[in-house]
Amino acid sequence: MLKLGIIGTNWITQQFIDAAHESGEWQLTTVYSRHLARAREFATLNHATETFDDLDQFYSQGSFDAVYIASPNSLHFEQAKLALAHEKHVIVEKPAVANQAEFEQLDECLRQHPDCLLFEAARQIHEVNFKRIQAQLAKMPRIQGATLTYMKYSSRYDAVLAGEEPNIFSLKFAGGALQDLGVYLAYDAVGWFGMPDEVAYYPTLIRTKVDGKGVAVLRYPSFTVTLNVGKTSNSFLPSEINGLRDTIVMDNAAELGQVSYHDDQGTVQSIGVKPDKNPMLAEARDFAAVINDPAGHRSEYQSWRQLSRNVNKLLFNLRQSGHIYFNDAERNQPDK
Structure with a gap:
């Protein structure tokens, strides 16, 4: 134990x-x-x-x-x-x-x-439905893009409207929509499609100078992925990955409660499973497995670290594009 x-x-x-x-x-x-x-x-x-x-x-x-x-x-x-x-x-x-x-x-x-060992607790990459989407993508002959949405009104935004500056909406505490809910979408994009060639972020800044919501555009060699993220409003739009005539549809790009595949004949098939009641259960098991047997899980651990590194790089480059800086050193640091 x-x-x-x-x-x-x-x-x-x-x-x-x-x-x-x-x-x-x-x-x-x-x-x-x-x-x-x-x-x-x-x-x-x-x-x-x-x-x-x-x-x-x-x-x-x-x-x-x-x-x-x-x-x-x-x-x-x-x-x-x-x-x-x-x-x-x-x-x-x-x-x-x-x-x-x-x-x-x-x-x-x-x-x-x-x-x-160091783990970033990005829970959805450990869940079955995230992996089911990866597997389905590998079978699709052509990918033409994706639109991924995660927008959830934060109760802490009420404090902002009242003139306060809670941590999650503060530059001092590295807050904002992209750094919070946007991490899920960044993990989706990098985990499913790899690192993009070019990125741009169009934030909607709030009074505390962080992004309350925003739209990120990730350009790949043959398609574009759009990320819609926000903490100042709610969205109930599904998320999609578009093939040629087929499409993967998610009820929510972060929570992945329901995932379906619409094939080129119009047939709809559920490719997901019912998620665990506690969405952090899969990662808790995975982290324990690696700690208990690091040699036996070396490749998994290294792949998670590389994914974490790439997501961190993507988020930084998106913030640079949107002119959101947490300190002066970041303001003067070029993207990579």
Whole structure:
């Protein structure tokens, strides 16, 4: 049984803990929060035994094998780097880091600590329906493009309208629609089609100067993929991948609840399965499998790291295109 430590006590952390426990591979032992009372409350709820409000003590004294980091985006890098320095495996919520420079520094940390593993918690790439779409694409003789949509109104936008600046809508905390919901669409695009040749992002900026919504265009040699992302409104449009006369249709490009294939004769076939009730269950199992047998899962792990690297690069280049910068160093850094 792997011992789990957590940073962050929000709903997504609870969802991952539930998935980890359901998998039968993990047990939560250690909780960090800036507020010790909150750490103790969360630990009691989830039967953990250790609580900390000091991050150095959490890493040096906590008895856990891997840490799940679900703090604000801008804190992921330093917290992951500190975890590796303490020889802990790292599971970091998407987006793992804010830019390529941070990604490369974490890669260097991994080289210095070769027994440690780092995972970006991009849950849908571990799910059956994501893989079913990959398999169907391999059978289609020609791809002519795709339109992928994920737009969900955030309750935190109410705070923005009231004059506040919550973390997810703050440049200081590497927020915005692209960095949040857009990560799912970026993983779809790169996982199914590879890296595009050219990209452009057309953001709709809100008062806090992050993108509340936006449209990204990814140009491939023979087709274009459009990503529609937003946190300031809802969309109920399905997503599609277009072949010549055939089409893959998804109810939602991130959640992948229903997936169907419309062939060139007009026949519609469901190619998906009913998703797990907890959408993080598949990744919790996969991460445990790799940690327990890294040699036996080396190729899987390396492919996830490369995909994570490419998604990070894509997001950075899209933000550069849309003139969204989290700091001055990014403003002066060319895209790659």
